[in-house]
Each structure stands twice: as structure tokens, then as C-alpha cells.
Amino acid sequence: xxxxxxxxxxxxxxxxxxxxxxxxxxxxxxxxxxxxxxxxxxxxxxxxxxxxxxxxxxxxxxxxxxxxxxxxxxxxxxxxxxxxxxxxxxxxxxxxxxxxxxxxxxxxxxxxxxxxxxxxxxxxxxxxxxxxxxxxxxxxxxxxxxxxxxxxxxxxxxxxxxxxxxxxxxxxxxxxxxxxxxxxxxxxxxxxxxxxxxxxxxxxxxxxxxxxxxxxxxxxxxxxxxxxxxxxxxxxxxxxxxxxxxxxxxxxxxxxxxxxx
Amino acid sequence: xxxxxxxxxxxxxxxxxxxxxxxxxxxxxxxxxxxxxxxxxxxxxxxxxxxxxxxxxxxxxxxxxxxxxxxxxxxxxxxxxxxxxxxxxxxxxxxxxxxxxxxxxxxxxxxxxxxxxxxxxxxxxxxxxxxxxxxxxxxxxxxxxxxxxxxxxxxxxxxxxxxxxxxxxxxxxxxxxxxxxxxxxxxxxxxxxxxxxxxxxxxxxxxxxxxxxxxxxxxxxxxxxxxxxxxxxxxxxxxxxxxxxxxxxxxxxxxxxxxxxxxxxxxxxxxxxxxxxxxxxxxxxxxxxxxxxxxxxxxxxxxxxxxxxxxxxxxxxxxxxxxxxxxxxxxxxxxxxxxxx
Numbered sequence: 001x002x003x004x005x006x007x008x009x010x011x012x013x014x015x016x017x018x019x020x021x022x023x024x025x026x027x028x029x030x031x032x033x034x035x036x037x038x039x040x041x042x043x044x045x046x047x048x049x050x051x052x053x054x055x056x057x058x059x060x061x062x063x064x065x066x067x068x069x070x071x072x073x074x075x076x077x078x079x080x081x082x083x084x085x086x087x088x089x090x091x092x093x094x095x096x097x098x099x100x101x102x103x104x105x106x107x108x109x110x111x112x113x114x115x116x117x118x119x120x121x122x123x124x125x126x127x128x129x130x131x132x133x134x135x136x137x138x139x140x141x142x143x144x145x146x147x148x149x150x151x152x153x154x155x156x157x158x159x160x161x162x163x164x165x166x167x168x169x170x171x172x173x174x175x176x177x178x179x180x181x182x183x184x185x186x187x188x189x190x191x192x193x194x195x196x197x198x199x200x201x202x203x204x205x206x207x208x209x210x211x212x213x214x215x216x217x218x219x220x221x222x223x224x225x226x227x228x229x230x231x232x233x234x235x236x237x238x239x240x241x242x243x244x245x246x247x248x249x250x251x252x253x254x255x256x257x258x259x260x261x
Numbered sequence: 262x263x264x265x266x267x268x269x270x271x272x273x274x275x276x277x278x279x280x281x282x283x284x285x286x287x288x289x290x291x292x293x294x295x296x297x298x299x300x301x302x303x304x305x306x307x308x309x310x311x312x313x314x315x316x317x318x319x320x321x322x323x324x325x326x327x328x329x330x331x332x333x334x335x336x337x338x339x340x341x342x343x344x345x346x347x348x349x350x351x352x353x354x355x356x357x358x359x360x361x362x363x364x365x366x367x368x369x370x371x372x373x374x375x376x377x378x379x380x381x382x383x384x385x386x387x388x389x390x391x392x393x394x395x396x397x398x399x400x401x402x403x404x405x406x407x408x409x410x411x412x413x414x415x416x417x418x419x420x421x422x423x424x425x426x427x428x429x430x431x432x433x434x435x436x437x438x439x440x441x442x443x444x445x446x447x448x449x450x451x452x453x454x455x456x457x458x459x460x461x462x463x464x465x466x467x468x469x470x471x472x473x474x475x476x477x478x479x480x481x482x483x484x485x486x487x488x489x490x491x492x493x494x495x496x497x498x499x500x501x502x503x504x505x506x507x508x509x510x511x512x513x514x515x516x517x518x519x520x521x522x523x524x525x526x527x528x529x530x531x532x533x534x535x536x537x538x539x540x541x542x543x544x545x546x547x548x549x550x551x552x553x554x555x556x557x558x559x560x561x562x563x564x565x566x567x568x569x570x571x572x573x574x575x576x577x578x579x580x581x582x583x584x585x586x587x588x589x590x591x592x593x594x595x596x597x598x599x600x601x602x
Binding site: 006009013017020027029030031035038039041042045046049052053056101102103104105106108109112113117118119120121122123124125128196197198199200201203 | 333476484488491498502535536537
């Protein structure tokens with residue numbers, strides 16, 4: 001059975017990748033949306049490779065069995081002298097026909113994705129990371145899109161609130177969607193993590209919500225309200241931005257829990 | 262007649278032996294599975310609730326994310342490396358690269374532009390180039406430059422630093438310089454016995470060429486590197502969870518310390534080279550040179566890469582190479598940062 005190890009591993013890995021990318025939106029918990037086609041192609045290639053590997057392994061096993069029967073008694077058991085066939089790579093590093101030993105570690109993420117997909121990052125990560133402010137200095141921004149209320153990402157709301165000398169948020173009703181974190185002193189925030197490649201590079205965007213009681217931590221909410229200016233533009237006092245809420249509504253976690261940077 | 266009977270007898274004996282073995286496997290495996298399932302279902306829920314703290318959940322997610330994100334690039338790298346091994350004859354590289362090693366190194370470094378991937382892809386490709394007879398010094402220059410100077414990464418850098426084309430230029434120059442210097446250092450001081458390559462592949466066997474060789478090489482390289490990617494992802498996730506970014510604020514005041522700090526951070530965070538520019542841009546309290554060091558060191562030395570290099574080239578190589586590369590990359594970013602930024 002051991003010689004089918006590589007095929008099983010490839011099939012497991014491929015199935016795990018396809019499960020999160022082709023058969024659902026789970027991949028959005030781990031990587032950014034643009035990676036989906038590459039994930040689907042990778043999963044398909046891995047499954048195909050598993051099929052080809054199974055076929056060649058089975059054929060090589062049959063041939064090897066035939067060889068053994070014919071030559072065993074004449075040549076004596078000398079497996080090392082047998083011509084290398086590709087199911088038994090005779091490399092300088094040590095591994096048997098079951099393939100590289102380290103490769104079995106791949107079963108860990110593969111089975112995790114197939115059986116218990118890890119959750120999206122939430123309030124734990126948002127509270128741990130010092131919230132990142134957009135890197136640019138104070139300047140003007142392009143006009144906000146029309147719409148009342150206007151849907152904004154937390155990243156955009158934050159950078160306009162702190163850095164926009166044109167104060168484009170003034171007088172506009174905005175709508176933000178994110179998950180809840182709470183301070184000990186009763187203040188609460190709506191947060192969204194920004195991911196540019198995978199969840200390992202997540203940074204936090206957040207806004208303080210006033211005028212409504214705090215929902216439990218980690219619930220997803222859509223908040224409608226108006227910007228409450230605080231502190232001088234670009235100063236530390238202007239962060240985090242504040243929203244005077246007129247409406248707070250619980251929502252399901254969106255398919256993509258992160259914002260694209 | 263006798264022969265035939267012997268053969269038939271052997272076949273029957275084979276079948277019986279196989280059936281018995283299969284039965285034993287099923288019984289043993291079934292018992293083991295039943296035991297595990299019982300223990301897990303009884304103890305599991307309480308134990309899982311105790312162990313599954315938010316920190317563990319976040320580790321789990323980041324670990325999975327690094328692996329998922331690495332798989333397509335690793336597969337791209339192993340497809341290229343297996344294709345080189347199976348279809349490209351050695352004389353092609355002999356003709357493309359200057360015979361003089363000192364000249365071959367910068368040519369190979371600049372050739373890194375053509376591999377549009379992150380660092381996971383370049384390790385198997387470099388291994389395959391060496392097996393195809395490319396001088397290790399040139400292959401290593403390619404290994405270091407490819408993830409840092411390809412068009413995808415440079416475009417990402419220009420998006421992350423809008424209005425600062427100097428940052429893109431500095432990254433290109435500093436990464437290429439560090440890669441070429443490392444290639445020259447290897448040509449002058451490197452010892453081949455530090456490298457542990459699968460030597461048999463250089464021998465022109467029938468099975469290592471053509472489609473059969475392509476499939477065998479692809480399978481072997483992907484599984485081997487994949488296992489080490491998992492090790493690296495686990496370490497990266499652990500540091501990602503253990504090092505709060507607020508610690509960084511302590512060090513932003515000193516120019517020298519901040520360069521060194523971000524160079525260390527690049528090693529432990531293992532951000533993919535296509536995304537590290539965005540992380541660097543968000544580290545707004547640091548000097549441009551320190552952020553440049555983050556982007557130059559990251560694609561060349563990080564935990565995930567050290568794990569991959571250990572798997573492909575051996576531990577003796579990975580330790581020496583990674584530490585010297587770190588020093589050269591930091592020096593290169595400081596010099597280029599002082600010149601261009």
C-alpha cells in the first residue's frame with residue numbers, strides 16, 4: 001500500500017484546494033479573491049497528477065512483480081541493482097517508494113481544509129494588531145460616489161476621516177460593514193481586516209461607533225451614520241475615526257470577510 | 262508442465278498471501294480507527310474547547326492561509342523545474358550562459374525577471390537548474406533575484422507606494438545587487454559539498470526524460486517542497502501570532518535599529534513577495550530605507566524559504582546561505598537606500 005502514498009497525498013491536497021475554491025467561497029477566509037483561478041487550476045492539476053501517478057504506480061508494480069518472479073532465483077535479491085523506475089526515486093536523500101517523508105505533513109492542512117476549515121480572522125487579530133493608518137499624508141481625495149447612504153470600506157472611511165483636507169465625508173450618510181470589538185470602558189468599534197495576498201498580511205481598519213449600545217464582540221453589523229470629526233487632520237487624536245450611528249443592524253458574515261487593499 | 266504447475270502454485274500462494282495480508286490490515290486498521298474515534302468523541306469536545314483559544318484559532322487560520330497561498334506558486338515552480346529537467350537539454354544552458362562564472366552570475370540574476378511568482382516558486386527551479394549543469398553560483402543568483410524583481414512584484418510595489426517610483430527602482434537595484442553579490446561570493450568561497458542535490462537526476466536515464474520524467478519530477482518536487490512549505494507556514498504563523506505589531510513602535514526612533522528590526526521582521530513574518538510591499542507601506546512609522554530592507558530581505562530569507570531550501574539543498578547549505586544572504590541583503594538595502602531614497 002505504501003507505494004500509493006504519493007498518489008493519496010496528491011489527491012488529498014488537490015481535493016482540499018478544490019473544495020475551498022471550486023466548491024464554495026471558503027478560500028476567501030485565507031487568500032484574496034484574485035487567487036481563485038490559480039487555486040482551481042492547481043487543484044485540478046494535483047488531482048490529475050494523482051490519477052496519472054496511480055496508473056503508473058500500478059503498471060510499474062505489475063511489471064516489477066513479473067520481473068521478480070522471473071529473475072529472483074537467478075540473480076538473487078538485489079533490489080538496488082534493478083533499473084530505476086520512476087516509482088522508486090533513488091535520490092541521494094533518504095526516502096523510500098512512499099515518497100519524501102516530509103511530504104506527509106501536507107495531510108495536516110489538507111485534512112483541516114476538508115474536515116474543519118479554520119475560521120476567518122476576527123476580533124482577536126483586530127485587537128492584537130495596532131490598527132494601521134493609511135500611509136499617505138494629508139491631501140485631497142476624489143469625490144465620494146453618489147448614493148445615500150454611501151457604502152464605504154472601513155479602510156476608505158478611515159483614510160478620508162484622517163487625511164482628507166477636502167473633508168469629503170462632511171454631511172454625507174455612510175454605511176460600514178464589519179465585526180464588533182469592545183473596549184473595557186464601554187466604547188465599541190466596527191472592524192474589518194484588510195488582506196492583500198493572504199491572511200498572514202492582514203491589517204486592521206476600524207471606526208468607533210457612538211449613539212448605540214455595543215453588540216456582543218465578533219457579531220457582524222452594518223452601521224449607518226454620519227462622520228463625527230475629532231482632532232486635527234493627520235494627528236493621532238483623529239484616529240480612530242468616529243461615526244455617530246443612526247442605525248445598527250446585525251448581518252451575516254459576508255462571503256469575503258476581508259477588504260481588498 | 263512442471264514449470265507451469267509451479268507457476269500456478271506460486272500464483273495461488275500469492276493470492277492467498279495477499280488476501281491474508283489485506284485482512285490483517287483491515288482488522289488492525291479498523292480496530293485502531295475505532296479506538297481513535299471512541300477516544301476522540303469522548304474526550305474531544307472538552308479538550309477541544311480548552312485548547313481552541315482565539316490565539317490557536319488565529320494560528321490555525323494563518324497557517325492554512327500561508328499554505329493555501331503557497332500551493333499555486335509552488336506548483337508553478339515545480340512545473341517549470343520539472344519541465345527544465347525533462348525537456349531542456351543541458352547544452353541550452355551552456356549556450357545561453359557565459360562560460361565565465363563571474364559573467365554568468367549577473368546574467369542569471371537578471372534572468373530572474375522572467376519567473377512571475379513568489380519565492381516558493383524559485384527554490385525548485387534553482388534546484389532543477391543545478392541538476393541541469395548550470396553553475397551553482399548562477400543558479401543561486403537566479404534563486405535570490407527571481408522572487409524580488411519580476412514584473413508582478415514590481416507592479417505590486419508601485420501600487421503600494423503610489424507616487425514613489427524611487428522605491429520601485431531602489432527595490433530592483435538593491436535586490437539584484439544582493440543576488441549578484443551572493444552569486445559571486447558562492448563562486449569564490451562556496452563549497453559543493455555543502456549542497457546536497459539529488460545527484461542521480463544528472464545522469465541521463467531513460468525515465469528522467471520526456472513525459473514520464475516530467476510527471477515523476479513534478480510529483481517528487483511538489484511533494485517534497487510541499488512538506489517543507491507546511492513546516493515554514495507553521496513557523497510563520499507562530500511568529501505572526503506571537504509578535505504583536507505594536508512592539509514595532511518602540512524601535513522606530515533609531516534609524517539603524519529600525520533597519521535591523523524590519524530585516525528581522527521580514528524573516529519571521531514570511532509575507533509573500535507579491536504582498537510584502539503592502540505590508541511595508543503600512544509600516545508607516547519607519548524610514549524608507551528600513552522599509553526597503555523589509556522588501557529586499559523578505560523574498561531572499563524567511564522561515565518558509567529556509568525550510569524549503571533545507572528540503573531542496575540540505576541543512577548545511579541552508580544555514581550558511583541564509584545567514585550570509587541576510588547580511589548582504591541588509592547591506593545592499595542600506596547602500597541603495599542612502600543613494601536613491
